[in-house]
Amino acid sequence: MMDYSNFNHSRSEHLPLKGNKFKLKFDLAVMLFFPGNSKMFHHRDLLDDLNKPLPLKDKMISAHRSVQNKFPFISRIAIALYDSDTRVLKTYLNSSDGENPLLHYQTSLDNAPSLKEILAQGLPRVVNNLVTFENGTHEHTQRIGRSGYAASYTMPIFHGGEFVGFLFFNSHEAEVFTENVLSILDIYGHLIALMIVNELATLKVMNAALKTTSGITHFRDPETGSHLDRMSRYSRIIAEALASQYDLDDAYIEQVFMFSPLHDIGKIAIPDSILLKPGPLNAEERVIMNTHSQKGREMIDDIVMNFGFGNINHIDVLRNIAEFHHEAVNGSGYPAGKRNDEIPLEARIVAVADVFDALTSHRPYKEAWSNEKAFAMLQQLAGEKLDIDCVNALIENRQRVESIQQQFKEDIYG
Template sequence: MFHHQDSLEALNRHLPLKQKIVSAHRVIKDKFNFIARIAITLYDPESRIIKTYVDSSGCDQPLKHYETSLDKAGSLKAILDRERPRVVNNLVTFDNNEHEHTRRIGHQGYAASYTMPMFHSGSFFGFLFFNSYQPDVFDEKTLKDLDVFGHLISLIVINELSTLSVMDAAIKTTSDITHLRDPETGSHLDRMSRYSRLIAQSLADKYELNDEYIEHVFMFSPLHDIGKIAIPDTILLKPGPLDEKERAMMNTHTTIGRSMIDSIVANFKLDGIEQIAVLKNIAEFHHEAINGSGYPSGKKNSEIPLEARIVAVADVFDALTSCRPYKDAWSNDKAFDLLKRLAGEKLDSDCVNALIENKAEVEQIQSQFQEDIFG
């Protein structure tokens, strides 16, 4: 009675998303051995950016840590405009395409591809790619079977993102209450989260960061100050400098934030989320200093989790370059000069350099997410 082994049994277990995609790819290869790679990109509707997220590749990663504007990727935008998948049975015909992602795919040696747009409740959220080193493999019968697998993989991704969304919504609801009292604006969170992603992306090769980690840094960084909900208005909104007792109270927002996240994760049974530690570390350790003078634990150097070091630089830079009731906005160059002086003492040198070396991208973020009239 129990002789049959479920070929997709791995999907029943608590595994990282990448392992689930790899398991699905293994089953697909049993039927279509020419499928060399399955890849998923996510769409950020606010910036209209397409970002690599996860794939089933081993050494084949032509688009590792890659992002592009959907408006500049004409072939992908055409898929979305038509809400229809695209079949390219001979990528040689795309050799003269000027877009970088097409060139990278071609240089990897892929000869054919099938691209499906992914939707959840009618909303577009990314693309799913099937790549082959062999040309002319995607006939109608093959495509019908791949459609089934494609929607299965899409559901796996939706489930993963929905779990993250539940957690994100629970925490952001609390965070929104905080920011009704906190003078920091939504534009600040938009910018610093994208600075955080920019830094993580720049450090990806040195620290061997995968695209999932980079995306989670982006998703979780706006929640760094969630613990401020517990800080009294007399301290949080004080226009002048805090005294020693008030500063000590303000500093508790890091441990309070970590405790709140622990409670939310437990109450919503979200402890199975991969890389949940990234969120916890950002909330608790983003005020630690490289020389050990920070709080709450006085961690030094690499004792401070990388994600907290990344967010610290992004947060400080945006605070310096933003207008506040008590100060004018600094120029980028003036802010960069201070970051350089703080590097190696208060802030991580790699993270500081990663931000400064991407000045053009920083300016683009600032242009797109300008301070609102209440900023």
């Protein structure tokens, strides 16, 4: 037997002699049986980005590139999420070769009969020639048609039997979705759906953890669940209206909607003697009350760290909403006295939504204001306390505001 004890091996020279002999024998065996072993690693995994801590949007783009590597005619992949409370479909993520025809779009499922039929069947739908829908009267159908898409494949997304939304594959070429193509797209479709469901499930777990904590606050705070339902949807209205001006994507808008109800989570740390005081707070009590924004940020940081939520897309949106929703554009707010654009947009959005719902809601110490009176107050505060763009965005969508108020009315149970 050969003696390897004096063989110099740079990677193992500091190991004990016995370990050195074992490592050398292994390396020699690799060289003997796998010569040129670098060739074993020549293949590039086209979906390797899915293993990386990237935002969901980037992962979807990577998946789209992989699909196009096999089927170049797939020019668009998109996701629409379903809000079971309002039966509304909302665009969420997309990857396309050109302009996205349905950016910042939402519609009632009842206004999309062809999609409603997919859900009723529980099966995917193939349309190999969209001329079938050329006389469609719905806005989403017309937008897709104007963008030149000629064929589509639509998959419903379910998680645990619950409907989550739709996944769309679109092509500018007709008659491309053959059975052979569909058999491969099904695999990609379920992979993309799993990515979406995983992200949403993580968000759901995080929201559940935060809402459980926040719920304790609302057992002690006179604000109701209906307030949170309304103000979160007002926040979404504002974000959608500002999307073009601030270049906001649909995922950001959805996170503003999801995270806005957690704005006052820090109130759990405020003593009952201050939180539930029927009269006005004195200066010392006001200082303590104002700490709820910083305490909320600290609580969120702890939960994010302890549950490993740090890679969630737009997680800073949640942090900023909790910490900065009481900042004022003139610098008179708290906790940091930020001004104008120093205040994160999501915090400016939530501030307007929160103030408007507080004004139009009944409280033990005040009657509900009319919308007209509340809008007038918002205009008075705009440029001083509140962001002008956010105020105008809400006021210019009065019809949607009134619809939300009708759907999420106050009741004695909140």
